[in-house]
Amino acid sequence: MRKGVTIRDVAKAAGVSIAAASTALSGNVSASTRVSGETRERIRNVARELGYVPPPPARGLKTRKAGAIGGVLPYVHAFGDQNPFCRGVMAGVVEQAITEQQNILLFTAAAEDGKTPVESGIVSPRVDGLVIVLPRPGTSLLEHCRRKQFPYVTVVHDPMPDECSVNADDYHGGRIATQHLIELGHRRIAHLVGTPHIATSRQRRAGYEDALADAGLKVDERFVVEAGFDWSDGVRGLDRLLSLPPDVRPTAVFAANDLCAVGVLKRMQELGLRAPDDLALVGFDDTWLAETTDPPLTSVHMPILEMGMTATRLLMAQMRGEEIPVPQVRLPVSLTVRSSSGASPQSEFNVDNSRSI
Amino acid sequence: MRKGVTIRDVAKAAGVSIAAASTALSGNVSASTRVSGETRERIRNVARELGYVPPPPARGLKTRKAGAIGGVLPYVHAFGDQNPFCRGVMAGVVEQAITEQQNILLFTAAAEDGKTPVESGIVSPRVDGLVIVLPRPGTSLLEHCRRKQFPYVTVVHDPMPDECSVNADDYHGGRIATQHLIELGHRRIAHLVGTPHIATSRQRRAGYEDALADAGLKVDERFVVEAGFDWSDGVRGLDRLLSLPPDVRPTAVFAANDLCAVGVLKRMQELGLRAPDDLALVGFDDTWLAETTDPPLTSVHMPILEMGMTATRLLMAQMRGEEIPVPQVRLPVSLTVRSSSGASPQSEFNVDNSRSI
DNA sequence: CGTCAGTGATGAAACGGTTCATCACCATTT
DNA sequence: AAATGGTGATGAACCGTTTCATCACTGACG
DSSP: OOOOOOHHHHHHHHTSOHHHHHHHHHOOOOSSOOOOHHHHHHHHHHHHHHTOOOOHHHHHHHHOOOSEEEEEESSGGGGTSSOHHHHHHHHHHHHHHHHTTOEEEEEESSOTTSOOTTTTTSHHHHOSOEEEEOOSSOOHHHHHHHHTTOOEEEESSOOOTTOOEEEEOHHHHHHHHHHHHHHTTOOSEEEEEOSTTSHHHHHHHHHHHHHHHHTTOOOOGGGEEEOOSSHHHHHHHHHHHHTSOGGGOOSEEEOSSHHHHHHHHHHHHHTTOOTTTTOEEEEEEOOTHHHHSSSOOEEEEOOHHHHHHHHHHHHHHHHTTOOOSOSEEEEOOEEEOOGGGTOOHHHHHHHHHHHHO | OOOOOOHHHHHHHHTSOHHHHHHHHHOOOOSSOOOOHHHHHHHHHHHHHHTOOOOHHHHHHHHOOOSEEEEEESSGGGGTSSOHHHHHHHHHHHHHHHHTTOEEEEEESSOTTSOOTTTTTSHHHHOSOEEEEOOSSOOHHHHHHHHTTOOEEEESSOOOTTOOEEEEOHHHHHHHHHHHHHHTTOSSEEEEEOSTTSHHHHHHHHHHHHHHHHTTOOOOGGGEEEOOSSHHHHHHHHHHHHTSOGGGOOSEEEOSSHHHHHHHHHHHHHTTOOTTTTOEEEEEEOOTHHHHSSSOOEEEEOOHHHHHHHHHHHHHHHHTTOOOSOSEEEEOOEEEOOGGGTOOHHHHHHHHHHHHO
């Protein structure tokens, strides 16, 4: 049916052998395979005229390269659900892949039949490497990749010693969020922890605790609530904190992320409370959400898109066999101060000022 | 290096010919190619033991099937930017594809070199069909697909007469949003139009105008503001409306979408105005945003994820050569009433009630 | 008993490229 | 003049599968 123009047609039209056409088009001349500059141009022109471009799958059969990379999210629903984080990272992966002219396939860490994409054999001939966005620990996917020596980079995942990975500095993020609240005079600072046991949550929490310790404040276990990353977790988390006796209630909350902070704000509004006067609030991720809430949310800025893009670049370098100077990347975070934390415009100005000096 | 187990190994281990192994594993027996049930089982067991599964690219060389579909967004940045709509649809596409065991590749309608993925030759051998999410009109991509007879389905795009497409009933959405405001007693109802000239915007607007006409109200051109789908467009749109003399200002606004409505709310809060008392507000899309704003947003519910999933199902059916009863799908929308429009719980109850009767 | 039909399995030719080994040709060198 | 070496191009093998054409075998039938 759809015939499609093959390299044979190009060779015939240019009056050369198939071998010559192949070398001219693929561009890699070896010691024994040469094409003169003039002939190469002629072949290329013919190819352009005929609209021919070598199909990657056929080419891959011999070269053992797929010319594509894969992006992996933990589960099928991660593509559609609310939390914009993983999807945002994947958007960065996709953008960078397309920019680098790499085709990109999408997978999940485990399919319905419980098999990883590596096991089920679709990965190896289809893609040359994987960017794995996997907040949760332990999947057999990683083992499979390692065993088959399949190139991969993890994102938001605790890396093994010799593994390529991209993370943000969650620890520092937790630290500066907490410090900010301390500097504003707060002493009873609560933290809504994200999904427990995942690296991101643990590190943000560690930053929070260390910042308190540095300021000579004790960590009050009642102020540390294991909530989650959803906005409903913010609602529940706040209720939990408000169940404490009024005289020991926190005066400030460092939320697991923006979505969680939005939940806190929502519940506050229902209760007639107002940030920052009744409760100072800091979020995490600094998504566009933070700009639109009332009041706008002070938030730790995460380079979400950057993380995905960096991971793709890292993978490509790895696949090219380059030596990677820093295989375990940790991208910097910063604090975007808005009014939910109660910093006056004056102090906000100071912050900017001190930064530029 | 990475040898990989081939069908040869399986055939040898099972003590049969390659042809037998191939037929046993691919499952399609023709008149001249048979394998006894017992032999087939043996071959399959060996294959499972060796962890062999036929690699799609090699197979595709002969069968001319890629075993994968492609998803197309308008431009590279659509993967990363704020508006969750296109990305949400694509999430549905991806989810459904993975559920149906189809590999999915991601493309953009035009790459940096100005070529469509069809022209650049990656599409044809790589994927068997395309789901094209393309709010804007006219791309050469569609022409290319038609010329090459390449299967595709468009989403949120004005379909040609014989084209498969998935849309939501934007017209009806505009209508019920406006009707709702009319029923609440409003007579001066404004509409912030989304990006002009795209089908979605036009139809929502038509629904708005027809609803007004049905109620015997005239369309006041000053109330129809071409804004856009971003939240900043909501901010600007409201300012535009508030620049009207106080006695002819609208009392209600039907916003282009939720994001736009969020912008309106934000500006209102800055000006000390309050929905619904100072201005009733209705959004569109009913994303999770609508639940978290203050006040929660009455919004037209769009089946975003469904649209993507439906498109994928339609494409798969088309690729299987099935006759498609309704090639141009228009999914229903509904109104989710929350407090931003000023409907009292009582009247909300009535709405539900009248619906269930 | 010879022919025929059906079953189960196989060899070999695709599919569309890449690349190694080989060769013809011509200009230098010994 | 013969040997050498570099350049440009080619035939053929190969990548891993599918599938057509062919064949051996077994029973059934006239």
